[in-house]
Amino acid sequence: MEGKDAVVIVWLLLLTVASDRVKGTWSQFYHLRGRLIFQEEFDTLNTSRWQHIITAWRGGNNEFEYYTDRPENSYVRDGVLHIRPTLTADRFGQDFLYNGTLDLWPEGCNVNYNGGCVATSDEDIINPIQSARMRTINSFSFTYGTVEIRAKMPRGDWIWPAMWMMPTENRFGPWPRSGEIDIVEIRANNDFTCRNKQMGNTLMGSTLHFGTDAQHNVWRPTHYEAVLEEGDFASDFHVFGLQRLPQSIRFYVDGILIGEITPPDGGFWEVGQLDRDPGGPNIWGNGTTMTPFDYPFHFILNVAVGGNFFPDGCINHQFQKPWSTKIKQQMLPFWEKRHEWLPTWNLQHGDGASNALQVDYIRVYEYDPNDTVDWYWYQRGLASNSLVDSQRLNV
Ligand SMILES: *[C@@H]1O[C@H](CO)[C@@H](O)[C@H](O)[C@H]1NC(C)=O
Numbered sequence: 001m002e003g004k005d006a007v008v009i010v011w012l013l014l015l016t017v018a019s020d021r022v023k024g025t026w027s028q029f030y031h032l033r034g035r036l037i038f039q040e041e042f043d044t045l046n047t048s049r050w051q052h053i054i055t056a057w058r059g060g061n062n063e064f065e066y067y068t069d070r071p072e073n074s075y076v077r078d079g080v081l082h083i084r085p086t087l088t089a090d091r092f093g094q095d096f097l098y099n100g101t102l103d104l105w106p107e108g109c110n111v112n113y114n115g116g117c118v119a120t121s122d123e124d125i126i127n128p129i130q131s132a133r134m135r136t137i138n139s140f141s142f143t144y145g146t147v148e149i150r151a152k153m154p155r156g157d158w159i160w161p162a163m164w165m166m167p168t169e170n171r172f173g174p175w176p177r178s179g180e181i182d183i184v185e186i187r188a189n190n191d192f193t194c195r196n197k198q199m200g201n202t203l204m205g206s207t208l209h210f211g212t213d214a215q216h217n218v219w220r221p222t223h224y225e226a227v228l229e230e231g232d233f234a235s236d237f238h239v240f241g242l243q244r245l246p247q248s249i250r251f252y253v254d255g256i257l258i259g260e261i262t263p264p265d266g267g268f269w270e271v272g273q274l275d276r277d278p279g280g281p282n283i284w285g286n287g288t289t290m291t292p293f294d295y296p297f298h299f300i301l302n303v304a305v306g307g308n309f310f311p312d313g314c315i316n317h318q319f320q321k322p323w324s325t326k327i328k329q330q331m332l333p334f335w336e337k338r339h340e341w342l343p344t345w346n347l348q349h350g351d352g353a354s355n356a357l358q359v360d361y362i363r364v365y366e367y368d369p370n371d372t373v374d375w376y377w378y379q380r381g382l383a384s385n386s387l388v389d390s391q392r393l394n395v
């Protein structure tokens with residue numbers, strides 16, 4: 001939206017206090033959800049359910065990792081999934097980054113986009129980080145329902161964890177025509193400020209992406225943020241929530257609504273003001289107000305490192321960003337400054353997992369159209385004492 005930043009920032013501590021007055025917790029409203037249709041408690045890493053992506057393709061944001069299914073990068077410990085970035089040099093040695101060839105075909109490469117199955121050191125070094133990305137594309141997708149993910153974010157400079165959803169079929173064409181739902185993303189740096197705004201690990205974001213092509217990738221009107229005033233997202237577990245309903249999409253943190261979009265009659269075409277730019281026929285014109293988000297999406301969990309998600313011109317404590325997004329060679333300066341960022345990953349600390357995304361569970365409840373009480377508005381009504389008795393009786 002031109003000149004208008006629709007980013008909604010929620011200060012979690014403040015709102016927690018506010019919702020205490022409601023004298024209700026999220027769990028008291030569970031009956032408003034339908035059947036449990038997906039339950040992953042991570043007692044084991046079920047590779048029939050979770051497909052690993054194996055590739056050195058650097059994602060849409062020119063990231064610095066390659067993805068593998070090796071057990072040092074994704075494993076279950078004590079009922080918690082860990083996705084943890086490590087150093088490529090720990091597997092292949094340091095020389096390898098400068099003059100080796102990372103051939104991922106023998107280990108089952110499955111994304112050869114941009115030649116991602118083989119990486120060599122021509123313009124830059126070989127991807128210096130080894131990490132994991134997993135998805136449920138072959139095992140589970142859903143359209144309407146409520147998602148709850150209990151997870152703890154990694155800590156460490158330039159680490160970018162993401163728990164998100166992509167369309168299982170690209171019905172309206174390639175990204176971002178068929179949509180993208182980012183449930184939670186953070187920048188895991190302890191202190192990273194951009195224009196005086198703290199963008200490090202006290203801030204989380206949830207986002208819907210949609211549009212006609214990469215140049216018309218709309219996200220600003222559907223980007224929501226929450227800030228922790230005590231601790232950070234790497235110090236404790238939090239429950240990240242998503243509700244996909246036929247009229248609205250909502251994002252929650254610890255049961256607190258941080259953002260909601262209920263598209264107008266013109267749907268996401270109107271939300272994105274795509275009539276103005278690029279114009280042309282509404283590619284979702286035959287759909288509902290929720291199109292393209294009214295189709296099945298699947299889960300993706302990954303931990304990326306580096307790339308364009310970390311803007312230039314920000315201030316990082318204690319060492320500045322070692323690469324520029326304007327220069328082609330980015331991984332080399334990043335790697336050569338490892339004495340600056342690697343200590344923040346704290347690889348030796350505790351069980352060595354402080355730089356891991358840790359996921360305790362993922363649960364999905366189907367949307368139950370028979371429920372006439374909308375628990376979010378019900379909760380708001382309680383807070384403002386505006387509900388009549390008959391509505392209260394439904395609890
Ligand atoms: C593993 O995932 C598959 C596919 O979703 C499922 O059928 C199976 O029950 C799962 N196994 C365990 C032990 O949960």
Ligand SMILES: *[C@@H]1O[C@H](CO)[C@@H](O)[C@H](O)[C@H]1NC(C)=O
Pocket residue numbers: 095096098099
């Ligand atoms: C690879 O590069 C490193 C660092 O530039 C160099 O020390 C080493 O000799 C090279 N190895 C080979 C096999 O070329």
Ligand SMILES: *[C@@H]1O[C@H](CO)[C@@H](O)[C@H](O)[C@H]1NC(C)=O
Pocket residue numbers: 281282283284285286
């Ligand atoms: C909408 O449906 C009509 C009739 O089936 C079809 O001709 C048209 O191509 C569709 N438009 C889009 C954008 O899918």
Ligand SMILES: *[C@@H]1O[C@H](CO)[C@@H](O)[C@H](O)[C@H]1NC(C)=O
Pocket residue numbers: 034367368369370
């Ligand atoms: C909604 O109610 C109808 C009619 O009672 C029932 O057939 C259907 O299974 C219910 N749907 C859900 C999701 O419970």
